[in-house]
Amino acid sequence: MLKNRVLLLLVAVGLAAAAGLAFVTHAPNRLLSGQAVSWAIVLGAGRWMALLPALPLVVGPFLPQSRAVHLVLAVSAAALAASLLWLAGDVAIRLADTATPSARTSFGGAFWLIEAMAALAAADALQRGISNPAARITIGAVLILPILAVIGGGAIDQLSIMKEYANRRSVFATAVATHLAIVGATLLPTLGIGLPLGVLLDRRARLRRPVFAVLNIIQTIPSIALFGLLIAPLAGLVAFAPLLGRIGISGIGATPAIIALTLYSLLPIVRSTTAGLEQVPGSVVDAATGMGMTPAQIFRRVEVPLALPVVVAGLRVTVVQAVGLTAVAALIGAGGLGAIIFQGLNGSAIDLVLLGVVPLVAIAITADIALKLAVTMLKMRSG
Amino acid sequence: MRRWLRDPLIWTGIALVALVVFMPALKPVFALLFPDQDRPLFEQDSFINLTLSHIGLVAASSAISVLVGVSLALFVTRPSGREFRPLVETVVATGQTFPPVAVLAIAVPLIGFGAMPALIALALYGLLPVTEATVAAIEQVPAGAREAARGIGMTPAGRLRQIELPLAAPVILAGIRTSVIINIGTAAIASTVGAKTLGLPIIIGLSGFNTAYVVQGALVVGLLAVVTDLAFDRLGSMLDRWKRDDVVASA
Numbered sequence: 001m002l003k004n005r006v007l008l009l010l011v012a013v014g015l016a017a018a019a020g021l022a023f024v025t026h027a028p029n030r031l032l033s034g035q036a037v038s039w040a041i042v043l044g045a046g047r048w049m050a051l052l053p054a055l056p057l058v059v060g061p062f063l064p065q066s067r068a069v070h071l072v073l074a075v076s077a078a079a080l081a082a083s084l085l086w087l088a089g090d091v092a093i094r095l096a097d098t099a100t101p102s103a104r105t106s107f108g109g110a111f112w113l114i115e116a117m118a119a120l121a122a123a124d125a126l127q128r129g130i131s132n133p134a135a136r137i138t139i140g141a142v143l144i145l146p147i148l149a150v151i152g153g154g155a156i157d158q159l160s161i162m163k164e165y166a167n168r169r170s171v172f173a174t175a176v177a178t179h180l181a182i183v184g185a186t187l188l189p190t191l192g193i194g195l196p197l198g199v200l201l202d203r204r205a206r207l208r209r210p211v212f213a214v215l216n217i218i219q220t221i222p223s224i225a226l227f228g229l230l231i232a233p234l235a236g237l238v239a240f241a242p243l244l245g246r247i248g249i250s251g252i253g254a255t256p257a258i259i260a261l262t263l264y265s266l267l268p269i270v271r272s273t274t275a276g277l278e279q280v281p282g283s284v285v286d287a288a289t290g291m292g293m294t295p296a297q298i299f300r301r302v303e304v305p306l307a308l309p310v311v312v313a314g315l316r317v318t319v320v321q322a323v324g325l326t327a328v329a330a331l332i333g334a335g336g337l338g339a340i341i342f343q344g345l346n347g348s349a350i351d352l353v354l355l356g357v358v359p360l361v362a363i364a365i366t367a368d369i370a371l372k373l374a375v376t377m378l379k380m381r382s383g
Numbered sequence: 384m385r386r387w388l389r390d391p392l393i394w395t396g397i398a399l400v401a402l403v404v405f406m407p408a409l410k411p412v413f414a415l416l417f418p419d420q421d422r423p424l425f426e427q428d429s430f431i432n433l434t435l436s437h438i439g440l441v442a443a444s445s446a447i448s449v450l451v452g453v454s455l456a457l458f459v460t461r462p463s464g465r466e467f468r469p470l471v472e473t474v475v476a477t478g479q480t481f482p483p484v485a486v487l488a489i490a491v492p493l494i495g496f497g498a499m500p501a502l503i504a505l506a507l508y509g510l511l512p513v514t515e516a517t518v519a520a521i522e523q524v525p526a527g528a529r530e531a532a533r534g535i536g537m538t539p540a541g542r543l544r545q546i547e548l549p550l551a552a553p554v555i556l557a558g559i560r561t562s563v564i565i566n567i568g569t570a571a572i573a574s575t576v577g578a579k580t581l582g583l584p585i586i587i588g589l590s591g592f593n594t595a596y597v598v599q600g601a602l603v604v605g606l607l608a609v610v611t612d613l614a615f616d617r618l619g620s621m622l623d624r625w626k627r628d629d630v631v632a633s634a
Contacts, residue, residue: 006470224568331589
């Protein structure tokens with residue numbers, strides 16, 4: 001009778017959240033915590049029809065486990081996620097008509113939990129229904145489109161998080177651009193130092209222990225401490241050589257951020273480069289030597305292609321880590337999405353915090369998925 | 384005697400305790416290093432208090448992480464829980480792409496400011512590496528060892544306690560190490576949401592342009608992380624040695 005206990009658990013958690021927590025909350029202004037808006041108001045006047053995609057999910061645990069069922073469940077979960085977002089935006093529009101302009105409608109705990117359950121249900125259905133990881137990621141990307149359409153179409157513009165966005169449109173754009181620029185600027189020295197160092201450690205096994213010991217200790221130091229420890233020496237350096245200050249180097253801001261992020265990024269890149277080269281079978285190298293290839297040719301045509309999937313897997317760890325650490329770098333004045341988050345935390349403005357957190361998480365997850373896809377494709381190419 | 388002197392765990396440990404206890408005595412040194420500061424030493428709270436509170440927060444959250452993380456991993460590696468394994472793996476993999484700052488910041492709107500959201504955020508985030516490592520550790524227990532245990536008539540509970548957990552222990556410990564080290568760093572950032580930790584002098588120093596405060600907080604929390612990492616390293620090699628002796632003894 002019961003065929004899918006995982007989906008049953010997700011549905012149960014979603015229903016419990018819907019019963020026990022607020023879907024959206026409404027407050028007189030952005031700093032007060034809101035009152036829950038009842039489901040009767042949210043779903044009134046025929047809007048309950050927006051919940052129809054939940055129906056297949058509720059009966060899903062008892063359906064036979066076929067590919068078609070899994071696909072239907074994945075699509076339903078994605079549709080439910082989009083329609084819940086639309087419902088929240090819709091109730092915000094209706095409450096905005098009667099209330100004062102400073103009134104705010106925000107997402108409640110039930111919204112976040114049900115959205116999370118829907119995302120997990122979609123992921124689980126895709127995992128059960130589709131075995132090819134590249135196809136799974138592609139379908140997953142398509143399933144996100146309705147959510148983007150709801151946001152892009154202006155349906156949630158009256159929600160508090162979007163009002164925070166409307167008030168800070170240019171600040172937000174600058175923050176995202178700065179964030180990505182810092183991550184990008186970190187990758188240059190990271191790859192420039194990390195890749196050659198990784199190759200060197202593959203060739204000189206004796207150096208591995210001391211180098212990895214140092215990189216490990218750096219990785220251990222809390223980010224906020226490393227950022228802080230770089231301020232004084234850099235400020236001293238600039239005071240000593242004012243020319244450095246004129247080209248934009250200073251104790252606070254992007255310079256210490258990029259230095260610290262590079263130090264953190266070295267470990268995953270160096271480790272994966274060395275590991276990638278190490279796992280190239282000796283017999284393959286021997287065969288290439290036998291064919292008369294020079295060491296440089298072997299490196300370029302044999303070792304690099306075979307090591308690449310492992311190196312890109314290390315790059316994935318590096319990028320995801322750097323995206324997160326850049327948020328902390330806002331504390332030393334580097335800007336980026338962290339600046340919005342900490343501004344919100346300082347002012348107890350929860351929706352401002354979310355305006356920083358949501359894109360931050362979205363960037364991290366996108367980078368993670370894109371680089372995972374790259375690894376999968378590289379592995380398929382090299383067999 | 385020589386070996387004792389060369390042990391990095393011992394001298395970094397001594398350096399940490401000395402720095403925390405004798406920080407007030409270093410005031411003239413910081414006054415010399417930062418001549419522009421009127422207040423060269425963070426004195427709003429003692430470093431002993433901040434360190435103990437920091438350790439307390441990390442210990443409490445890590446204890447929850449280990450308890451829940453190991454139980455969860457054991458559940459999904461049993462026949463009855465196997466169906467939930469892909470779900471748990473998805474949550475663990477996706478959860479780890481969430482930046483720790485984001486988890487901390489999300490906890491505030493749900494729970495409020497203070498030590499509680501920090502504790503819950505740290506416990507949740509710390510759960511992920513522990514679960515991941517435990518699943519991997521149980522998975523790599525040789526099938527032969529399991530079969531042999533079944534062959535001599537051990538119950539599933541006995542197999543878990545006497546075969547699987549001891550063989551998996553070093554990898555589980557590595558996961559706990561990752562979790563604790565991440566939590567030490569995240570706990571420092573947690574002072575931005577109102578938890579009393581070693582991040583406090585850093586945050587106050589950064590917002591008040593007092594680099595001396597920043598250096599003091601950063602040195603102590605950096606040393607704390609390094610000492611903890613070295614201690615886990617030691618614990619790991621002790622576990623390895625104990626496991627080897629155990630195997631030799633039973634052979």
